[in-house]
Amino acid sequence: MDLFEYQGKQYFARYGIAVSPGGVADTVDDALAVAERVGYPVVVKAQVKVGGRGKAGGVKLAANADEVRTHATSILGLDIKGHVVHRLWLERASDIAREYYASFTLDRPNKVHLGMLSAQGGVEIETVAQDDPDAIAMLSIDPVRGLDLATARRWVAEAGLDEEARAQAAELLVKLYECYTKGDCDLTEINPLILTTAGTVHALDAKVTLDENASYRHPEWEEFRATETEDPRERRAKEKGLNYIGLDGTVGIIANGAGLAMSTLDVVNQVGGTAANFLDIGGGANADVMAAALELINSDPKVTVIFVNVFGGITRVDEVAAGVLEALGRVTITSPIVLRLDGTNAVEGRALLAPHLSDTLITESTMLDAARRAVAIANA
Amino acid sequence: MSIFVDENTKVIVQGLTGGQGRFHGLRNRAYGTQVVAGVTPGKGGTDVEGIPVYNTVREAVDATGATASFVVVPPPFAAGAIMEAAEGGITFIVCITEGIPAQDEAVTYNRLVEEFPGVRLLGPNCPGIISPGKCNIGITSGDIALAGGPVGIVSRSGTLTYQALYELSVQGVGQTTCVGIGGDPVPGTNFIDCLSAFEADPETKAVMMIGEIGGSEEERAAEWITQHMTKPVVAYIAGVTAPPGRKMGHAGAIISGSKGTAQAKMAALSAAGVRVCQNPTEAGQAMVDIVASL
Numbered sequence: 001m002d003l004f005e006y007q008g009k010q011y012f013a014r015y016g017i018a019v020s021p022g023g024v025a026d027t028v029d030d031a032l033a034v035a036e037r038v039g040y041p042v043v044v045k046a047q048v049k050v051g052g053r054g055k056a057g058g059v060k061l062a063a064n065a066d067e068v069r070t071h072a073t074s075i076l077g078l079d080i081k082g083h084v085v086h087r088l089w090l091e092r093a094s095d096i097a098r099e100y101y102a103s104f105t106l107d108r109p110n111k112v113h114l115g116m117l118s119a120q121g122g123v124e125i126e127t128v129a130q131d132d133p134d135a136i137a138m139l140s141i142d143p144v145r146g147l148d149l150a151t152a153r154r155w156v157a158e159a160g161l162d163e164e165a166r167a168q169a170a171e172l173l174v175k176l177y178e179c180y181t182k183g184d185c186d187l188t189e190i191n192p193l194i195l196t197t198a199g200t201v202h203a204l205d206a207k208v209t210l211d212e213n214a215s216y217r218h219p220e221w222e223e224f225r226a227t228e229t230e231d232p233r234e235r236r237a238k239e240k241g242l243n244y245i246g247l248d249g250t251v252g253i254i255a256n257g258a259g260l261a262m263s264t265l266d267v268v269n270q271v272g273g274t275a276a277n278f279l280d281i282g283g284g285a286n287a288d289v290m291a292a293a294l295e296l297i298n299s300d301p302k303v304t305v306i307f308v309n310v311f312g313g314i315t316r317v318d319e320v321a322a323g324v325l326e327a328l329g330r331v332t333i334t335s336p337i338v339l340r341l342d343g344t345n346a347v348e349g350r351a352l353l354a355p356h357l358s359d360t361l362i363t364e365s366t367m368l369d370a371a372r373r374a375v376a377i378a379n380a
Numbered sequence: 381m382s383i384f385v386d387e388n389t390k391v392i393v394q395g396l397t398g399g400q401g402r403f404h405g406l407r408n409r410a411y412g413t414q415v416v417a418g419v420t421p422g423k424g425g426t427d428v429e430g431i432p433v434y435n436t437v438r439e440a441v442d443a444t445g446a447t448a449s450f451v452v453v454p455p456p457f458a459a460g461a462i463m464e465a466a467e468g469g470i471t472f473i474v475c476i477t478e479g480i481p482a483q484d485e486a487v488t489y490n491r492l493v494e495e496f497p498g499v500r501l502l503g504p505n506c507p508g509i510i511s512p513g514k515c516n517i518g519i520t521s522g523d524i525a526l527a528g529g530p531v532g533i534v535s536r537s538g539t540l541t542y543q544a545l546y547e548l549s550v551q552g553v554g555q556t557t558c559v560g561i562g563g564d565p566v567p568g569t570n571f572i573d574c575l576s577a578f579e580a581d582p583e584t585k586a587v588m589m590i591g592e593i594g595g596s597e598e599e600r601a602a603e604w605i606t607q608h609m610t611k612p613v614v615a616y617i618a619g620v621t622a623p624p625g626r627k628m629g630h631a632g633a634i635i636s637g638s639k640g641t642a643q644a645k646m647a648a649l650s651a652a653g654v655r656v657c658q659n660p661t662e663a664g665q666a667m668v669d670i671v672a673s674l
Contacts, residue, residue: 106565112486186482211483214484247623259539259540260543261628262622262628265622269620280628313519367543368661
């Protein structure tokens, strides 16, 4: 789950990472109230989960109440790369002396954590990586040992941060690493991390991606989840424990396992169809989950046929078949269903369905045949 | 021969008394796997259909001489269960648990490497390993595998592993071992570990590799294949039509920017001399042709 900047800053603050004083506003009046509270000049920042806000006119400096009113009015409702601004973050403007970059993420190939630190901040780090790779000090961190202050001190020197910023930056990086690990983030990034003319170091931006697998030990994430602006169908799917991503095609897809679901999309595409969605019912899905999946796909008006591709492992095919029958009994499924069922308890599952087969409930014995059949119906 | 496990492998099931543990533990035993014990804290002294249950891995290992463990416990307890297995003397750990936090996986993987260098972890979030006719640890349905070789399978995806087994078995091509390495960001065992074990196994004559979008493991495998692999490899990569920036189910399956695309992985594997196929059925057919020409 990606956080908005203001949420990232709130999360940073939990770990003692310095950020500018500020507040959230959803209306022009709220924006004025926040500005009065934090003091002028303030920066008015669009809260959208997409880069390039500045260039799109989503970040403005305001010296007084009139300017706050003007900027808040123009930014609220602004469309930035398809993301409409509904919320602003206003913070006290900083006198920037230097801009740095800092981040932590997982180094997947080496299975350790990777810290990236650069004295060239405020620009896209990908650009720095391309133009001047030596300007980024990479630090491999053993997840067992973590990051200590002594290492962080060497690191800030190696990255060439200004002398006067080093001690504060090292401390901040240790806190940022804590936030990344104890806070269960996939990514924590500060760009820019600034040194002010007054000689203090703090985070001017915050990019945080949370690892949703860890949500069971973070009740405080509830408030972040509440502001997730997902497609309503995706939200409903998540509530049911389904992994759903909406797409543009006409063949509704239900599969068990992410790999098989992706492969099903690919195969439907290869035989001339287009997928309406990615839907992984997960491992061990029971009848209830299967019924919920069918109802969800059925509610998508683009769908003209539903392709159920299940290869049982931990998922039992008889449970899947029972779910299909349950859904058919519970709601009117408007599109024909083509099923391909194999694996754990497949014989039992097929036997359950056998008496109900018709020209709207069809089974095929292979994935490829089932895809062809589904696409033929979709394209008819 | 098989890799990592064989007919003599003695297996304990951590979580045998739970719903999934019981179902799959008993299925593994019914397949012929030597499932010698279960471990559930507080349930020591009981049994599950004749399989004795112990409170700790250490007790189970002492009593049975088991060397492998099948970890089937919920995410909050999985990292602890893996470490307990290693500390208790287990050398091959299969963890099927889905949804373990990445931070836990990173710490657990590195603790194993540092404190227990002789221990291999398969998974987490994987279907397990099956050496047809000998040993099945995990959630793979044994009846879709065919004993006798000569093909080794390694796969990052659970259900596509079954699909790969199925495509070969229906055409009468057997498998030496089929390893599901799982789709999480920090897998204990990776493609290269399996490719090198298959390369060293005299009974494995060819390898089928199933990858998916995200990360760079397939590209690294391609590099390894170029340098070390003498046996033919057939590959299929899922996610050609996956949209960028969206996690396709697995935590590890995401295209970020231009990185991790199926196209890049397919190109790298092709350049390494791997026969890259467009879908699992085509991959199965390609392997049938290769086996016929051996």
